[in-house]
């Protein structure tokens with residue numbers, strides 16, 4: 001019997017495990033794969049996520065990794081209007097582009113160094129006793145039950161723990177699908193991220209996030225309800241985007257599209273319980289992605305840390321019932337809900353059609369501060 005199981009060692013799980021281990025708790029961190037491992041992502045790390053890493057004592061590791069800093073943003077409207085703005089540093093920190101293979105491995109390594117006990121283990125379902133989560137059932141070679149006083153679900157967008165516990169599934173308009181690829185031998189704008197709002201993707205967009213001098217993470221993302229109405233795959237949409245004359249002209253003879261990977265996104269605009277008797281849902285397992293930008297890493301880390309803090313309190317009380325874990329709900333609502341709600345309404349009403357998006361981009365040119373809403377998670 002462990003004190004805490006953290007299921008999933010992405011940003012949410014590794015942060016939760018680090019905070020718990022640093023407090024001297026017995027924490028078992030599980031993931032279905034070992035590290036390093038890839039994850040479908042645009043690789044844009046908000047400056048606040050870097051701040052959180054420093055707070056956890058990762059300064060040396062962050063400096064040694066040499067993150068690619070971002071200091072400007074370009075938005076291209078459907079009719080081709082171009083808006084550019086600087087992204088000022090906050091507390092001396094900028095947002096960065098870091099391949100998830102590197103980023104997640106840094107976080108996972110730090111969790112292990114902090115004292116979390118890691119095992120490769122595929123969680124299949126939570127173990128329930130009288131409606132209360134008392135552990136997880138899963139496999140590493142053979143089927144096994146692992147018991148704990150508390151389970152923190154951090155097993156991502158397809159969380160088996162969330163699926164077993166939550167009363168319903170989010171409607172498609174609160175979800176998205178996205179696909180990323182790495183493109184080399186490509187003209188990129190140094191240290192500037194690009195968001196292309198094309199007719200076929202709105203209110204989603206295509207992105208070009210530079211990873212180096214002539215390489216970028218390039219991808220497309222779309223709300224799920226709108227995607228289901230299209231007769232096109234995400235791969236075809238990425239191909240269309242890269243074939244546009246403006247883009248094709250930026251690719252050179254050696255340019256290749258590699259490591260194409262798609263995954264789901266759960267927006268934080270859909271409200272459902274994230275707290276259960278003996279369990280908490282964090283990161284994508286709890287659905288905390290910004291519905292406007294698609295950014296979820298920072299929110300995953302915030303909810304991982306918050307879950308760990310609430311868990312420490314519950315363990316000290318010797319009680320992991322839902323009412324003792326309730327401060328997690330209050331905490332994420334206070335920290336994240338205003339931004340999630342704003343992102344949802346902007347996505348639903350402001351960038352809901354090509355014409356409106358053209359108008360918004362024109363407005364940004366006049367009032368550049370408007371663009372900071374979009375940049376807030378970068």
Ligand SMILES: Cc1cc2nc3c(=O)[nH]c(=O)nc-3n(C[C@H](O)[C@H](O)[C@H](O)COP(=O)(O)OP(=O)(O)OC[C@H]3O[C@@H](n4cnc5c(N)ncnc54)[C@H](O)[C@@H]3O)c2cc1C
Pocket residue numbers: 007008009010011012013030031032033039040041042043044045046121122123124154155156157158159160177178179180219261262263264265282283284285289294295296297298300
């Ligand atoms: C194409 C795409 C682009 C994106 N771009 C950005 C971006 O640029 N910036 C940004 O901030 N956000 C972006 N996001 C969102 C971001 O990727 C997620 O919000 C973030 O990864 C959430 O972190 P997490 O720790 O909750 O989950 P994850 O990162 O998904 O980690 C979950 C972990 O759980 C493990 N796991 C899953 N199931 C099980 C199981 N059954 N048993 C054991 N382990 C399991 C997985 O192996 C994984 O290690 C993007 C998403 C997509 C799909």
